[in-house]
Amino acid sequence: MRIALAQFNPIVGDIAGNAEKILSLAHAAIVQGADVLVTPELALTGYSPEDLLLRDSFYREVAKGLDTLEQLDGITLVIGHPVKLGNERFNAATVLRDGHRLGQYHKMLLPNNEVFDECRYFTPGAAPLVFEQNGVKVGVLICEDVWSLEPAAETADAGAEVVLALNASPFHRNKIEARHEALRYRVEETGLPFAYVNLAGGQDELVFDGASFAVDKSGRVVAQAAAYDDELLLVDFADGDLQQGKQTALPGPLESVYRTLVVGVRDYIGKNGFPGTLLGLSGGIDSALTLAVAVDALGADKVHAVMMPSRYTADISVTDSRDMIARLGVKYDEIEIWPMYESFMAGLAPSFAGLEMDTTEENLQARIRGTLLMALSNKSGKLVLTTGNKSEMTTGYCTLYGDMAGGFAVLKDVAKTLVFELCRWRNTVSDVIPERIITRPPSAELRPDQKDQDSLPPYEVLDAIMARYVEGNQSAADIIAAGFAKADVDRVVRLLKINEYKRRQAPVGPRVTQRGFGKDWRYPITNRFS
Template sequence: MRIALAQFNPVVGDIAGNTRKILELAKTAMAQGADVLVTPELALTGYSPEDLLLREHFYRAIYAGLDELEMLDGITLVIGHPARLGHERFNAATVLRDGNRLGQYHKMLLPNNEVFDECRYFTPGAAPLVFEQNGVKVGIIICEDGWSVEPAAEAADAGAEVIVSLNASPFHRNKIATRHEVMRYRVQETGLPMAYVNLTGGQDELVFDGASFALNKAGEVVAQAAAYDDELLLLDVVDGDIVAANLAPLPDELESAYRALVVGVRDYIVKNGFPGVLLGLSGGIDSALTLAIAVDALGADKVHAVMMPSRYTADISVDDSRDMVQRVGVKYDEIEIWPMYESFMNALAPSFAGLPADTTEENLQARIRGTLLMALSNKSGKLVLTTGNKSEMTTGYCTLYGDMAGGFAVLKDVAKTLVFALCRWRNTQGEIIPERIITRPPSAELRPDQKDQDSLPPYDVLDAIMERYVEHNQSAADIVRAGFAEADVAKVVRLLKINEYKRRQAPVGPRITHRGFGKDWRYPITNRFS
C-alpha cells in the first residue's frame, strides 16, 4: 500500500478553493501510484475557522466540498473537516472511496490551552475508526489524540496495522523535535508505524510549518517532508511497516524562526489581498529585521520603507537606512517630522504651560510618524507593518497610536536578543543588514543621547526574566531564587502588568514561541493580583 501525505496550505473559509487543491493533490498522488491520500486536520476549511463553525451555512459548503471529493475514483481519501450531527459539532476525518463514504472519525481529545479553543466548538469523539486498504488496516487519529495514550491504543485494539495522524500543529521554536519525540511514544506503546501529516502556511497569528513525517515500528524517522513548503510525501507500507523514503533536511532553530516569520507575513498579506506593505525605517535593528523579512516574504517591489527623522535622529541612522534600502531595492521616502512636531507643540502650548517636559513629547513624535504611515497606507492600500519586539511589548516600551500603529506586528513574539541573532543569521544568507545597525546600542531616538537601557534592564536579563514569567509561568519569587536581581524582576513584572491595556490594542503578529501575546495570553486589564 502506498500512502500520500498531502502537506499543503489551505485558506480558512475558502472551501471551494481548498477542495480544488485536494483534488489536484489526489490526482498527482494517483499518478505516482498512491492508494490513499491523507490530508491534514480541518484541511477542507483551514485551521481554525473559529466562530465560522457556529454558522449553519458553513456546513452546507463543507458537505458540498465532500460531495465533490467523493466523485473522484481510483484513490481512497482521508479528509479532515468539521462535521455537524444534529446539534453537535465534531473535528472529523471522513474516508471516501469510489463514490462511497466508508466512515467518519471524530477527534477524541480536544485541546483547550495555548492557542487552542476546541472545547468551544466541538464535542469529543468516542470511538476509533479503522478502514482497510490493499489488505492493510489503517487507523485514524487527529492531532491532540496523538499526545495521549488512549486514541492510538484504541485504534490498535480495533485492529489497526498502521496509524495515520491528521494535524494542524502550529509552529513554535523546537516544535519539530517535540513532535518526533511524542509520536515515538505512541509507536512504542502500540507497536505500529505512524504517518503524520501537517499543514503549512500562515493563518493570522499562527504559522504551520509542515514537516510531515513517518515513523517505522522501531520509532525511527524513515520519511521527512520539508519544513514550510507544500509537498506530497509518499510512503510505502510493506509487510506491516513503513519503509524508508525521502528524508528532507530540516532547518536549524534560527532558520526555522526566520522562515516562520516570513511565512506569517507572506500569507497575512497575500491571503487578505493587500497590494504590499509599508514600514517606518529608523536605522535601528528592529525595523531593519522587519524590512528584511518583508522583502523575503513579498519581494522588494511590494515593500515601501519610510524614514521620518527628527532633530534627535542621528546622521548614522539616516545613512544606515539609506544603505539598507539600496541593498534590498525597495521604494524609499524620507519625511522630516520636526516641523509637524513644532506645530503640535505650539497648539498644545497653552495646555502644557508650566508643566515639565516628559514622555509626552517623546510619544508625540512617535504618533506623528504613525499618522504619516497610516495616511500613506490609506492612499496606497498597503498595510503598515509595526516593528516593535516582544521585549518592548512586555514592558510597554512602545507608543499607542505611534510605533504600535499598523496592521501586522512582525516581531510581536520575537525577544530583542533573538532579533540580534536573526539579523546575524540573515546576513549569513547574503549581507543585507548593515553591520553598524546590529552593533549600535539600541535607541528610540526621541530625546538627546537616549538609549533603551536607560529605561530597561539589559536585554539579556530582561528577556530571560520575560521568558520565565511569560512563557513558563514562573513566579517573581521563583525567578529571584534562580539568581536574578530582585529589583530587575520586580521592574519587569510591574511593567508587564501595567501595560496589559497596550497589548490588547496591538496588531496581531506571528507566534513563534509557545506563549505569545495573542490567543494564548489572556490576562485581565483590571487586575489587583500581586
Template sequence: MRIALAQFNPVVGDIAGNTRKILDLAHQAMAQGADVLVTPELALTGYSPEDLLLRDHFYRECNKALDELLELDGITLVVGHPVKLGHERFNAATVMRDGNRLGQYHKMLLPNDEVFDECRYFTPGGAPLVFQQDGVNVGVLICEDVWSLDPAAETADAGADMVLVLNASPFHRNKIETRHETVRYRVEETGLPFAYVNLTGGQDELVFDGASFALNKAGEVVAQAAAYDDELLIVEMADGDLQPASKAALPCPLESVYKTLVVGVRDYIGKNGFPGVLLGLSGGIDSALTLAIAYDALGADKVHAVMMPSRYTADISVTDSRDMIERLGVKYEEIAIWPMYESFVSALAPSFEGLAEDTTEENLQARIRGTLLMALSNKTGKLVLTTGNKSEMTTGYCTLYGDMAGGFAVLKDVAKTLVFQLCHWRNAQKEIIPLRIITRPPSAELRPDQKDQDSLPPYDVLDAIMARYVEENLSAAEIIAEGFAEADVRRVVRLLKINEYKRRQAPVGPRVTHRGFGKDWRYPITNRFS
C-alpha cells in the same frame, strides 16, 4: 499500499478553493501510484475557522464539498473537515473511495490551552476508526489524539496495523523535534508505525510549518517532508511496516524562526489581498530586521520603507537606512517630522503651560510617524508593518497609536536578544543589514543621547525574566530564587502588568514561542492579583 501525505496550505473559509487543491493533490498522488491520500486536520476549511464553526451555512458548504470529493474515483481519500450532527459539532476525518463513505472519525481529545480553544466548538469523539486498504488495517487519529496514549491504544486495540495522523500543528521553537518525540512514544506503546501529515502556511498569528513525517515500528524517521513548503510525501506500507522514503533536511532553529516570520508576513498579506506593505525605517535593528523579512516574504516591489527623521535622529541612522535600501532596492522616501512636531507643540503650549517636558513629547514624535504611515496606507492600500519586539511589548516600551500603529506586528513574539541572533543569521546567508545597525546600542532616538538601557534592564536580563514569567508561568518569587536581582524582576513584572491595555490594542503578529501575546495570553486588564 502507497500513502500520499498531502502537506499543503489551505485558506480559512475558502472551502471551494481548498476542495480544488485536494482534488489536484489526489490526481498528483494517483499519478505517483498512491492508493491513499491523507490531508491535514480541517483541510477542507483551513485551521482554525473559529466562530465560522458556529454558522449552520458553513457546514452546508462543507457537505457540498465532501459530496464533490466523493465523486473522485481511483484513490482512497482521508479528508479533515468539521461536521455537524444534530446539535453537536465534531472535528472529523471522512474516509471515502469511489463514491462510498468508508467511515468517519471524530477527534477524541480537544485541546483547550495555548492557542487552542476547540472545546468552544466541538464535542469529543468516543470511538476509534479503522478501515481496510489493500489488506492493511489503517487507523485514523487527529492531532491532539496522538499527544496522549489512550486514543492510539484504542486504535491499536481495534486492530490497526498502522496509524494515520491528520494535524494542524502550528510552529513554535523546537516544535518539530517535539512532534517526533511524541509520536515515537506512541510507536513504542502500540508497536505500530505512524504517518503524520501537517498543514503549511500562515493564518493570522499562527504559522504551520509542515514537516510531515513517518516513523516505522522501530521509531525511526523513514520519511520526512520539507518544512514550510507544500509537498506530497509518498510512503509505502509493505511487509507490515513503513518503508524508507525521501527525507528532506530540516532547518536549524534560527532558520525555522526566520522562515516562520517570512511565511507569516507572506500569507497575511497575500491571503488578505493587500498590494504590499509600508514600514517606518529608523536606522535601528528592529526595523531593519522587519524590512529584511518583508523583502524576503514579498519581494522588493511590494515593500515601501519610510524614514521619518527628527532633530534627535542621528546622521548615521539615516546613512545606514539608505545603505540598506540600496542593498535591497525597495521603494524609499524620507519625510522630516520636526516641522509637524513644532506645530503640535505650539498648539498644545497653552494646555501644557507650567508642566515640564516628559515622555509626552517623545510619544508625540512617535504618533506623528504613526499618523504619516497610516495616511500612506489609506492612500495606497498597503498594510503598515509595526516593528516592535516582544521585549518592548512586555514592558510597554512602545507608543500606543505611535510605533504600535499598523496592521501586522512582525516581531511581536520575538525577544530583543533573538532579534540580534536573527539579524546575524540572515546576514550569514547574504549581508543585507549594515553591520553598524546590529552593533550600535539600541535607541528610540526621541531625546538627546537616549539609549534603551537607560529605561530598561539589560536585554539579556529582561528577556530571561520575560521568558520565565510569560512563557513558563513562573512567579516573581520563583524567578528571584533562580538568582535574578529582585529589583529587576519586580520592575519587569510591574511593567508587564500595567501595560496590558496596550497589548490588548496591538495588531496580531506571528507566534514563534509556545506563549505569545495573542490567543494564548488572556489576562484581564483590570486586575489586582500580584
C-alpha cells in the same frame, strides 16, 4: 500500500478552493501510484475557522466540498473537516473511496490550552476508526489524539496495523523535535507505525510549518517532508511496516524562526489581498529585521520603507537606512517630522504651560510617525507592518497610536536578544543588514543621547526574566530564587502588568514561542493580583 501525505496551505473559509487543491494533490498522488491520500486536520476549511464553526451555513458549504471530493475515483481519500450532527459539532476525518463514504472519525481529545479553543466548538469523539485498504487495516487519529496514549491504544485494539495522523500543528520553537518525540512514544506504546501529515502556511498569528513525516515500528523517522512548503510526501507500507522514503533536511533553530516570520507576513498580506506593505525605517535593528523579512516574504517591489527623521535622529541612522535600502532595492521615502512636531507643540502650548517635558513629547513624535504611515497606507492600500519586539511589548516600551499603529506586528513574539541573533543569521544568507545597525546600542531616538538601557534592564536580563514569567509561568519569587536581582524582576513584572491595556490594542503577529501575546495570553486588564 502507498500513502500520500498531502501537506498544503489552505485558506480558512475558502472551502471550494481548498477542495480544488485537494483534488489536484489527489490526481498527482494517483499518477505516482498512491492508494491513499491523507490531508491535514480541517484541511477542507483551513485551521482554525473559529466562530465560523458556529454558523449552520458553514456546514452546508463543507457538505458541498465533500460531495465534490466524493466524485473522485481511483484513490482513497482521508479528508479533515468539521461536521455537525444534530446539535453537536465534531472535528472529523471522513474516508472516501470511489463515490462511497467508508467511515468517519471524530477527534477524541480536544485541546483547550495555548492557542487552541476546541472545547468551545466541538464535542469529543468516542470511538476509533479502522478501515481496510489493500488488505491492510488502517487507523485514523487527529492531532491531539497522538499526544496521549488512549486514542492510539484504542486504535491498536481495534486492529489497526498502521495509523494515519491528521494535524494542524502550529510552529513554536523546538516544535518539530517535540512532534517526533511524541510519535516515538506512541510507537513504543502501541507497536504501530505512524504517518503524520501537517498543514503548511500562515493563518493570522499562527504559522503551520509542515514538516510531515512517518515513523516505523522502531520509532525511526523513515520519511520527512520539507518544512513550510507544500509537498506530497509518499511512503510505502510493506511487510508490516512503513518503509524508508524521501528525507528532506529540516531548517536549524534560527532559520526556523526566520522562515516562520516570512511565511506569516507572506500569507497575511497575500490571503487578505493587500497589494504590499509599508514600514517605518529608523536605522535601528528592529525595523531592519522587519524590512528584511518583508522583502523575503513579498519581494522588493511590494515593500515601501519610510524614514521619518527628527532633530534627535542620528546622522548614522539615516546613513545606515539608506545603505540597507540600496542593498534591498525597495521603494524609499524620507519625511522630516520636526516641522509637524513644532506645529503640534504650538497648538498644545496653552495646555502645557508650566509643565515639564516628559514622555508626552517623546510619544508625540512616535504618533506623528504613525499618522504618516497610516496616511500612506490609506492612500496606497498597503498594510503597515509594525516593528516592535516582544521585549518592548512586555514592558510597554512602545507607543499606542505611534510605533504600535499598523496591521501586522512582525516581531511581536520575538525577544530583543533573538532579534540580534536573527539579524546575524540572515546576514549569513546574504549581507543585507549593515553591520553598524547590529552593533549600535539600541535607541528610540526621541530625546538627546537616548539609549534603551536607560529605561530598561539589560536585554539579556529582561529577556531571561520575560521567558520565565511569560513563557514559563514562573512566579516572581521563583525567578528571584533562580538568581535574578529582585529589583529587576519586580520592575519587569510591574511593567508587564500595567501595560496589558496596550497589548490588548496591538496588531496580531506571528507566534514563534510557546506563549506569545495573542491567543494564548489572556490576562484581565483590570486586575489586582500580585
